[in-house]
Amino acid sequence: MRSLNPDEAELWARVTATIRPLSRKPAPEPQAEAEPEPKAEPRRAAAKPTRKPAAQPPRARPGTTLDGTWDRKLERGSVSPDRVVDLHGHNLDRAWSAIDVALERAIESGERVVLLITGHSRPGDPPVQRGRIRAAVHDWLAASRHAPKIAAVRPAHGRHGGGGSLYIILRRK
Numbered sequence: 001m002r003s004l005n006p007d008e009a010e011l012w013a014r015v016t017a018t019i020r021p022l023s024r025k026p027a028p029e030p031q032a033e034a035e036p037e038p039k040a041e042p043r044r045a046a047a048k049p050t051r052k053p054a055a056q057p058p059r060a061r062p063g064t065t066l067d068g069t070w071d072r073k074l075e076r077g078s079v080s081p082d083r084v085v086d087l088h089g090h091n092l093d094r095a096w097s098a099i100d101v102a103l104e105r106a107i108e109s110g111e112r113v114v115l116l117i118t119g120h121s122r123p124g125d126p127p128v129q130r131g132r133i134r135a136a137v138h139d140w141l142a143a144s145r146h147a148p149k150i151a152a153v154r155p156a157h158g159r160h161g162g163g164g165s166l167y168i169i170l171r172r173k
Helices: 005-017 068-076 093-107 132-143
Strands: 083-086 115-117 151-154 165-170
Touching: 005 151, 083 093, 083 165, 093 115, 093 132, 093 165, 132 151
Parallel strands: 083 115
Antiparallel strands: 115 165, 151 165
């Protein structure tokens, strides 16, 4: 990785001064730049290890069960949802019931994509009172009776609500 030249460093400093942190934790203090390191010599091929490392099974991350084609379609917004669940105006209990009923009906109907509209989180006083449904959705889905039927949960494309919505991809029957 190369170091920034003085013009780039000045521009970067102006950009980072405009950034608002996502969390309430104070931002870490920027560290002074170190002297640029001299150019390293080209790397030589590393010696081959004498024995192979122990094979480790791949770790499955939650929600990584889709193939690349699905993910590309979701990122482009070219997938149209089979069912839409809008949680605006719901309290936590009613929201959970609406999600449960919608997932049950979608599974019975053989639908694959459910668009869950949770609403954007908005700054306000007190901020912990806003966005409670959005904050709880992932835990609800993981603990729901429908969890084995959910293949993945992904952020929605802008045309489907962007940061205020989620795609729930259901497994095939």
